[in-house]
Amino acid sequence: MSSFENLRVVDNFYQTSLFFPMPTVIISTLCEDGTTSLGPYSLVQPYYVAGKDYYAMLLCCRNSSNTAQNILRNGKCALNFIDDKPSTFKEAVKLSWPGDKPEEKMPKCNFRLETSLLQEENPDDIRPMVLSDAIEVIECTWMRELDGADTDLPGELNGYEGPYHDFNGITSKFGAHFILRVDKILMKKKYRDAIINGVRAQDFPPLPVDYGYRDSKNFWFHRKRRMRAELLQMRKASLESVRYAADRVDDKIKFTDEALMTVLAVPRVFLPLVLKGCVAWAQENGVELITAEHMQIINDKRAKEKKKK
Numbered sequence: 553m554s555s556f557e558n559l560r561v562v563d564n565f566y567q568t569s570l571f572f573p574m575p576t577v578i579i580s581t582l583c584e585d586g587t588t589s590l591g592p593y594s595l596v597q598p599y600y601v602a603g604k605d606y607y608a609m610l611l612c613c614r615n616s617s618n619t620a621q622n623i624l625r626n627g628k629c630a631l632n633f634i635d636d637k638p639s640t641f642k643e644a645v646k647l648s649w650p651g652d653k654p655e656e657k658m659p660k661c662n663f664r665l666e667t668s669l670l671q672e673e674n675p676d677d678i679r680p681m682v683l684s685d686a687i688e689v690i691e692c693t694w695m696r697e698l699d700g701a702d703t704d705l706p707g708e709l710n711g712y713e714g715p716y717h718d719f720n721g722i723t724s725k726f727g728a729h730f731i732l733r734v735d736k737i738l739m740k741k742k743y744r745d746a747i748i749n750g751v752r753a754q755d756f757p758p759l760p761v762d763y764g765y766r767d768s769k770n771f772w773f774h775r776k777r778r779m780r781a782e783l784l785q786m787r788k789a790s791l792e793s794v795r796y797a798a799d800r801v802d803d804k805i806k807f808t809d810e811a812l813m814t815v816l817a818v819p820r821v822f823l824p825l826v827l828k829g830c831v832a833w834a835q836e837n838g839v840e841l842i843t844a845e846h847m848q849i850i851n852d853k854r855a856k857e858k859k860k861k
C-alpha cells in the first residue's frame with residue numbers, strides 16, 4: 553500500500569499542488585521608449601547546458617506581461633538574481649501586480665539600475681539595464697528562430713489565438729516560453745572569486761528559495777540556510793579496464809600506463825569521449841604514443857578552452 557496521498561493536478565500545479573523550490577529573479581527588459589522595465593519571475597531554469605553551439609535558459613511566463621511583450625518586440629533581457637533580504641523580496645513582490653505598466657511601477661521601484669556590461673563593451677548593442685543590487689546577472693537574447701517563433705509579434709494583451717508553438721514563443725492563449733541564449737554572466741567580485749578559487753560553504757551567496765504564490769494572498773520564500781557539502785565517493789576504474797577501452801579507440805595511437813593512470817577516476821560513461829579527445833589531439837600533433845606529459849598538455853588545453861567560453 554502506498555505511503556502517499558494523491559493530489560489533484562491543476563493549473564499552476566507547481567505552486568498549487570506541490571512544494572517546489574524555485575529561484576527568484578528580476579527580469580529586466582527594454583520598453584519601446586528605450587527605458588528598462590522590471591518584473592519578478594521564478595520559472596526560469598537552464599535549458600541548453602552543453603553540446604549545443606550556445607547555452608540557454610528557459611523562461612515560462614504570461615504572454616501579456618510587460619516582460620513577454622518586450623521580449624517579443626526586441627528579444628533582449630537580463631535575469632537579475634536578487635539577495636534573500638525580506639526587504640529585497642518585498643521590493644520584488646511590489647513589481648508583480650498583473651497589468652501594472654512600466655510607467656506606473658518603475659517610478660516607485662527602489663532597485664538601482666546600471667548599464668549592461670555588453671552595452672558598455674559595445675554601445676551599438678542596446679540592452680536593458682541590469683540591477684546594481686543583483687548578486688549575479690545573466691544577459692540574454694531570445695532565440696526567436698527556434699520552433700518557428702519568429703512570426704510571433706507583440707501587441708496582443710487579451711490572449712493570443714492559435715496555432716501555438718510547442719516550446720518557444722506563444723505556447724497557449726495566455727502563455728509563453730522563451731529560450732534565452734546566455735550572452736554574458738555578470739557576478740559581484742566576491743562570488744566570482746569564490747568560483748574561480750574554489751568555493752567553501754561560507755562563500756555561497758544569500759539567494760532566496762521561492763515557493764510561489766499560495767493561499768491567493770502570499771508569495772512564500774525562505775532565506776539561504778547553512779550550506780553543506782556531500783562528498784562524492786570517487787570510484788576508480790582499474791588500469792586493465794581503462795587499457796581495454798584505450799586499446800580500442802585507435803589502431804595506431806596508443807597510451808602509456810602512466811597516461812591512463814590520469815583518467816582512472818573518469819566515470820565509465822565519459823571514458824570513450826575523453827579517450828577519443830586525446831587521440832584527436834595526438835593525430836593533430838603527430839603523436840603515436842600518448843604519455844602522462846601529453847595528458848597534462850591536453851588537460852591544460854581543455855581548461856583554457858573552457859575559460860575562453
Ligand SMILES: Cc1cc2nc3c(=O)[nH]c(=O)nc-3n(C[C@H](O)[C@H](O)[C@H](O)COP(=O)(O)O)c2cc1C
Nearest residue numbers: 591592593594595613614617618619645648649650
Ligand atoms: C517571486 C515571484 C515570482 C514570479 N514568477 C512568475 C513566473 O515564473 N512566471 C510568470 O508568468 N509570472 C510570475 N510572477 C508574476 C509576475 O511577476 C507578474 O505577472 C507581473 O505582472 C509581471 O511583471 P511584468 O508584466 O512587468 O513582466 C511572479 C511573481 C513573483 C512575486
